[in-house]
Amino acid sequence: MDPLTEAQIRRAMTNCSRGEATKMTLPGRLDEIVWDQVDFLGWRDPRAPLRAYIVIWRDGEPAGIALRVADSPKARRVSAMCGLCRSTRQGGSVSLFTARRARGDSRDWNSVGTYVCNDLGCSRNARLAKATADTQLDGTLTVGERVAGVRTRLDRFFDEVLHG
Numbered sequence: 001m002d003p004l005t006e007a008q009i010r011r012a013m014t015n016c017s018r019g020e021a022t023k024m025t026l027p028g029r030l031d032e033i034v035w036d037q038v039d040f041l042g043w044r045d046p047r048a049p050l051r052a053y054i055v056i057w058r059d060g061e062p063a064g065i066a067l068r069v070a071d072s073p074k075a076r077r078v079s080a081m082c083g084l085c086r087s088t089r090q091g092g093s094v095s096l097f098t099a100r101r102a103r104g105d106s107r108d109w110n111s112v113g114t115y116v117c118n119d120l121g122c123s124r125n126a127r128l129a130k131a132t133a134d135t136q137l138d139g140t141l142t143v144g145e146r147v148a149g150v151r152t153r154l155d156r157f158f159d160e161v162l163h164g
């Protein structure tokens, strides 16, 4: 993806208040990110671990969403498939992430959720040449197809959050 600046990231946030966007903690040093190896910028808030953020480019503009991570004891035991990179991860590596719809209020029914790798490392997982001890891949797909799939599913998720 094309690089993002701090100002672009804060301005891109769609489903939280200006105040929240100003206060959110950014993902470490942006100049250390290998931008051509990631399909989206995704991170957990280091100061509020159950908050997460995803920023992508859509139609030439940065678009970002804030998410809540469900910390469920059951999810720590079972293997689960990530809804973005479609890799199957060992217990505790995938959680339910929910985003408030951009135009809605804060009621539960007005949010959308998907299961995502806890560390939001889907770009990395999609590019794995082969499965690892804790990450199983769909062996019928090429790396290129897996990478494209992350972006397609993320676009669909953003559609639901921004316009659903």
Ligand SMILES: [Zn+2]
Pocket: 082, 083, 084, 085, 086, 087, 116, 117, 121, 122, 125
């Ligand atoms: Zn994933």
